[in-house]
Structures are given as C-alpha cells and as structure tokens.
Amino acid sequence: MPDDAQADLVSDALAGDEAAFTALVGPLLAHGYQLAIAILRDPQEAQDALQDASFTAWRQLRQLRDGKAFRSWFLRIVVNKCKVVRRSRWWSVVRVGDTDLIKREAKDDSIRDLDLHRAIRRLRSDDRIAIFLYFYLDLPLDEVAQVLGLSGAAARSRLYRAVRKLRPGLQGQEVFQ
Amino acid sequence: MIRDFREQVRRVFQRELDSTPAPPDLAKQVFRATFARRAFGRQLVRQFAPTAAVLTFLLLVGIVAFALRTSRLVIGSAPAASPAAGLVSSPTADASPSPTASPSQTYCRTSVQNGCLTVTPSSGPVGTVVVLEGSGCNNPGQLAYFAFESSHYGTQTGTEGAVDIPNVPVDGAGHFRITFSIPQQLHALQQHGGGRVLPGTYSIDSLPILCQATFTVTSG
Numbered sequence: 001m002p003d004d005a006q007a008d009l010v011s012d013a014l015a016g017d018e019a020a021f022t023a024l025v026g027p028l029l030a031h032g033y034q035l036a037i038a039i040l041r042d043p044q045e046a047q048d049a050l051q052d053a054s055f056t057a058w059r060q061l062r063q064l065r066d067g068k069a070f071r072s073w074f075l076r077i078v079v080n081k082c083k084v085v086r087r088s089r090w091w092s093v094v095r096v097g098d099t100d101l102i103k104r105e106a107k108d109d110s111i112r113d114l115d116l117h118r119a120i121r122r123l124r125s126d127d128r129i130a131i132f133l134y135f136y137l138d139l140p141l142d143e144v145a146q147v148l149g150l151s152g153a154a155a156r157s158r159l160y161r162a163v164r165k166l167r168p169g170l171q172g173q174e175v176f177q
Numbered sequence: 178m179i180r181d182f183r184e185q186v187r188r189v190f191q192r193e194l195d196s197t198p199a200p201p202d203l204a205k206q207v208f209r210a211t212f213a214r215r216a217f218g219r220q221l222v223r224q225f226a227p228t229a230a231v232l233t234f235l236l237l238v239g240i241v242a243f244a245l246r247t248s249r250l251v252i253g254s255a256p257a258a259s260p261a262a263g264l265v266s267s268p269t270a271d272a273s274p275s276p277t278a279s280p281s282q283t284y285c286r287t288s289v290q291n292g293c294l295t296v297t298p299s300s301g302p303v304g305t306v307v308v309l310e311g312s313g314c315n316n317p318g319q320l321a322y323f324a325f326e327s328s329h330y331g332t333q334t335g336t337e338g339a340v341d342i343p344n345v346p347v348d349g350a351g352h353f354r355i356t357f358s359i360p361q362q363l364h365a366l367q368q369h370g371g372g373r374v375l376p377g378t379y380s381i382d383s384l385p386i387l388c389q390a391t392f393t394v395t396s397g
Contacts, residue, residue: 018212026204033199038190043197050203051210058211117189135186167182174179 006070014061021058028071029054031137032078038132039082039125049081056081072139072146079129079147086125119166127162134159141176281308284390294388296381302396303374305359309342309381312352314388321345321353322384325360327370328377328391335377335394337370338363342381359394373397 012020032053036046056077064073120128126148133144145155156176163175200206281297292313298305315321326339340360347353365371375397381390 018208021211022204022208025208029204029207030199033203034190034194037194037197041193041197043200046197047200047203047206051207054207054211055214058215113185113188116185117192120186120189131186132190135183136190163182166186170179170182 010061010064010070013058021061024070025054025057025074028074031071032075035075035078035129035132035137036082038136039079039129040085045085046082049085050078052084053078053081069143069146072143075133075139075147076149083125116166123162123165127158127165130155130159131162131166282390283311284388292383292387294381294383294390296390296392299391300393300395301359303359303361303394306356307359307392308354308356309345309390310354311388312347312350314353314383315345315347315351316385317351321347323357324380324382324384325357325363325392326366326380326382327363328380333377335379336363336372336375338365338372340364359392361397 006024009020009024013024029050032050033046036049037043040046040049053074057074060077064070120131123131130144130148133139133147134141139147141156141159142152144159145152148155148158150158160175163170280299281295282299283293283295292311294309294311294314297308297310301307309323314323320343323342323345324339325342327333327335327337340363342355342357345353345355359374361374363371363374374394376394378391378393381392382388
C-alpha cells in the first residue's frame with residue numbers, strides 16, 4: 001500500500017471510519033496471526049492476542065506518530081499482546097511440539113531441517129521473534145527493530161546472536177547482505 | 178549459504194504455520210470483536226454515566242451538608258469569655274431542694290443547639306439549694322460549666338459579679354443533674370462589683386452560652 005494512501009486511511013480511521021480501519025489492518029492480519037502463532041504456538045491464543053491487538057490499535061491509533069509506519073506499529077502491538085499471554089501462562093506446563101508433526105517432518109524433510117526446527121524452538125522468545133520477522137516475514141532490519149522496540153544496532157545484534165545459535169558458521173556480512 | 182539458511186528457516190516456520198492455519202473468517206472475527214468491544218464500551222459509558230452523575234451529585238450534597246452542619250456546631254459552641262478566677266461553687270450530687278421552694282423554671286434554647294436548663298426552685302434566699310437539671314448545655318465530649326452571675330436581662334438588680342459552677346458531669350446524651358447552693362458572695366467581674374449577694378434576679382448561664390435560666394434571690 002502506498003505510504004500516502006496509508007496515511008490517509010490512518011487519518012480517516014482516527015475520525016472514526018471503521019471501513020478505513022478495516023482496510024488498514026486487514027492486510028496485516030495474516031502476518032499478525034503468523035507472528036502470534038510463532039510466539040504462542042496455539043491457534044486459539046494467537047487469535048485472542050490478535051483480537052486484543054486489533055482493539056488496542058483501534059483505541060490507541062492517536063498514539064501512532066508516523067502514519068506510514070503502521071505495519072511495524074501494529075506488529076509491535078501483536079508482539080506485546082503475545083507476551084502478555086505468555087506471561088499469564090505461568091501456571092501452564094511447557095508446550096512441547098506435536099509428536100505427529102515431528103514424525104511427519106522426519107519422513108518428509110531432511111534431518112537438517114528437523115535439527116533447525118528443534119534449534120529454533122529452543123531459542124529464547126525474543127530471538128525467535130527476531131528470526132521470524134527477518135527471515136520469514138522478510139521485514140527490513142529497521143522495521144524489525146521497530147517491532148521489537150529496539151534501536152537498529154540492538155536489533156542487528158540480537159538477530160546476529162540468534163542466527164549464530166542456529167548456524168554458528170554464518171558470518172555477520174552474510175546474514176545482513 | 179545464507180540463501181540456503183533463509184530457505185530452511187522459512188520451511189521450518191511454514192511447516193509450523195501449516196499445522197495451525199488461520200481460520201478462514203479470521204478478519205471477520207477480529208473486526209467484529211474490535212468494533213463490538215468499542216460499542217460495548219460506549220454503551221457502558223452511556224448507561225452508567227447518568228447514574229454516576231447522580232451518585233456524584235448526592236455525594237457532593239452530602240459533603241456540603243456535613244460541612245455546613247459542622248460549621249454550625251463550631252459557631253454555636255464558640256468559646257465565651259472565661260470568667261475571672263474567684264469564688265467557685267462546688268456542686269454536690271442530687272440533694273433535695275429547700276423546703277421553701279418556689280416553682281421551677283425551665284428554659285430551652287432551640288435555635289442553634291437544643292439546650293435545656295431547669296432551675297428548681299426558681300427563687301429563694303441566699304443559701305437555697307437549687308437543682309440544676311437539663312441537657313445540651315456543654316460542648317460535645319466536655320464537662321458542662323455554669324456560672325451564677327448578675328443578670329444580663331433588663332435592669333440589673335442584685336449584686337454585680339459571678340460564681341462559677343465548673344466541671345458538671347454529663348452523661349452520654351449530654352444530660353446532667355446537680356445541686357447548687359446560692360452563694361453568699363460573688364467575685365468581681367473586670368474589677369466591678371463583687372461582694373455580698375443582695376436580693377435581685379440573677380442568671381445561671383452555661384459556658385458556652387447554650388443554656389440560660391434565672392434565679393431570684395429574695396433575701397440576703
């Protein structure tokens with residue numbers, strides 16, 4: 001979506017136009033849901049977090065300083081909502097992967113993928129989010145930094161550390177080329 | 178190498194996402210929830226705003242009423258000038274009035290605070306034992322304090338001066354009953370008067386002046 005069109009939609013939504021808000025958030029819902037799944041690994045919780053994020057975005061739209069940075073702003077809300085859900089799970093047991101899925105993976109994919117899958121699951125949540133945003137959603141580094149609420153340098157450093165945990169042989173230049 | 182790694186990471190995430198696909202009506206559900214919650218919030222405000230306004234108004238009225246009542250009590254119980262030290266009568270508990278008793282007199286004050294003082298008898302010679310009985314003549318939580326003094330009403334008769342009747346015990350409802358012997362001497366007020374009690378009309382006032390009554394001394 002062109003930046004100007006997005007800024008117009010933001011100002012319309014600010015005026016209370018529900019259709020403008022729908023047009024603004026609608027294209028981001030798929031990414032928001034995928035991000036929530038990557039963090040929470042539970043479809044129901046991911047959906048709840050996304051609904052919360054949407055409501056918060058609607059309520060706090062006035063706090064959006066730059067109408068053009070709506071995507072990173074919205075994804076940041078999603079990340080924060082997911083963190084709230086994760087924190088509220090103090091009573092729950094650690095979620096383990098679906099054994100059927102692992103069996104299927106073993107049958108369909110190479111052992112290398114399976115190892116990477118396990119390594120990603122072992123990453124800290126913040127590192128996994130960074131990897132997901134950068135490598136799966138293909139967000140540019142500055143946008144990853146905005147979603148994570150970090151400076152560009154801190155986001156770069158976090159991403160590099162996370163990549164090194166997954167693939168120790170990779171160099172910084174390769175990761176960010 | 179990085180391209181390979183990127184593809185591999187994508188595959189891993191994609192596989193995880195494939196196992197938990199987004200519901201087909203995700204957008205519909207999300208927006209319905211968003212706008213419904215917003216509408217609910219507004220409805221809540223609309224429903225409860227009048228009630229909240231009424232409750233706030235009643236609370237304010239209550240506070241103002243309480244403040245007014247308190248300020249009235251403070252004005253009503255403003256401390257009167259303390260009588261000069263001098264002759265002080267010692268009240269004794271509940272003795273019978275003199276046999277030459279005249280009818281009692283009751284004075285009730287209702288304008289600011291309900292205070293009643295009954296003097297029995299209302300006249301007699303010096304040395305007459307009178308019963309002072311009543312209620313509401315003291316500051317809340319304090320003992321009552323009376324003075325037998327030259328009358329403030331009309332033309333002054335008798336001797337100018339006063340005798341204090343301090344520390345009169347009251348019950349929880351502010352009620353008291355004491356006996357008091359009409360003194361032979363009064364002490365001077367502001368260096369005026371004092372001396373032997375002459376026949377005339379005298380006041381029995383509470384301090385603060387919440388209750389007032391008169392007593393007529395018939396002979397010295």
